[in-house]
Amino acid sequence: MLFEDDSGQLFEGLIKIIEEWKPKTYSDETQYKQALYVYLKNLQEIGKINEKRTIRTEAGESRADLRVSDVGIELKKKLDTKSHRDRAENQIRLMLKEFNYLIVVIVGNNHNREAIDIFKHHLKDFINEGDLLMGNRKKIEVIEVGKNKSKKRSKELNNQIGLNTKMFDFSSLN
Numbered sequence: 576m577l578f579e580d581d582s583g584q585l586f587e588g589l590i591k592i593i594e595e596w597k598p599k600t601y602s603d604e605t606q607y608k609q610a611l612y613v614y615l616k617n618l619q620e621i622g623k624i625n626e627k628r629t630i631r632t633e634a635g636e637s638r639a640d641l642r643v644s645d646v647g648i649e650l651k652k653k654l655d656t657k658s659h660r661d662r663a664e665n666q667i668r669l670m671l672k673e674f675n676y677l678i679v680v681i682v683g684n685n686h687n688r689e690a691i692d693i694f695k696h697h698l699k700d701f702i703n704e705g706d707l708l709m710g711n712r713k714k715i716e717v718i719e720v721g722k723n724k725s726k727k728r729s730k731e732l733n734n735q736i737g738l739n740t741k742m743f744d745f746s747s748l749n
Contacts, residue, residue, distance in 0.1 A: 583714075585628070586646050586676040590716050592618060593648075593680055598720060600684060604652040607682040608632065608640045611650065615643065637670040639677075647674035652683045655690045664697055667715070677715045684721035691719065 598610045612632055618624050628644045639647035647670050653659040663679075670677055679698075681691060695717050 582645050582676055585644060586678070586714060586716070588624075589643060589646055589648070589678060590718065592623070593678060593718050593720070596720055598682070600721070601682075604640075604650050604682065607650050607652065607680075611648070611680065612641055615641070637666070637673045639670055639674065645674065646676040646678065648678045648680060650680045650682050652681075654681065654694050655685075655687045660690065660694050660697070663694065667698065671713050671715075675713055677713070679715060679717045681717065681719045682721055686719070686721075691717075 592615070593611070596611065596614055598607060598614075601607050601610065609632075612630065615624065615630050619626060619628065619630060624630070624643070629642070631642050633640065637647070640650045641648035649663075649667065649670060651663050654663060667677065667679065698715050698717065
C-alpha cells in the first residue's frame with residue numbers, strides 16, 4: 576500500500592501521481608481543484624493511497640487548495656502577469672509556514688513559458704527563507720498539467736531548491 580507513514584515518501588508519491596493526472600480543460604481553478612480531489616479520493620479507494628491518509632479541500636490556516644495528511648497542494652491557473660505571480664508567491668510564502676511539503680500544480684493550457692520559469696525561480700528563495708526562519712527543510716515541487724505542459728523538469732531548479740529528484744517507484748507495489 577502506498578504512503579504508509581513517511582511524509583517525504585508521501586510527498587514523492589504524490590508528485591508522481593499528480594504528474595500522471597490528465598484532467599480535461601476547465602475554465603477555472605476551482606473546477607481543477609475539484610477534479611484533483613476526486614482523482615486522489617479515487618486512488619485512495621482502490622488502495623494506492625493509504626486509507627488512513629486524510630484528503631481535504633481548502634485545508635489549514637493558509638487555505639491550501641488541497642491537503643493530503645501533512646502535504647499541501649496549491650493549484651494555480653493564472654501566472655502570466657506579475658500581479659498574478661506576486662499573489663501566488665505570497666500565498667506560497669504563507670503556506671510554507673504551515674507545510675514542510677508543498678506541491679504547486681500549474682493547471683490550464685495558456686501559460687507563458689517565461690512567466691512560469693520566473694515563478695519557479697522565485698520559489699527557490701522561499702526555501703532558503705523557510706530553512707532560516709523555521710529551522711526545517713522545506714520542499715516544494717512545481718508540476719505543470721495541461722496541453723502545453725513541459726515534458727522535462729528542470730533538474731537545475733530542483734537541485735537549487737533542495738528537492739530529491741528521484742521519484743517514487745510504483746513498480747514495487749502490489
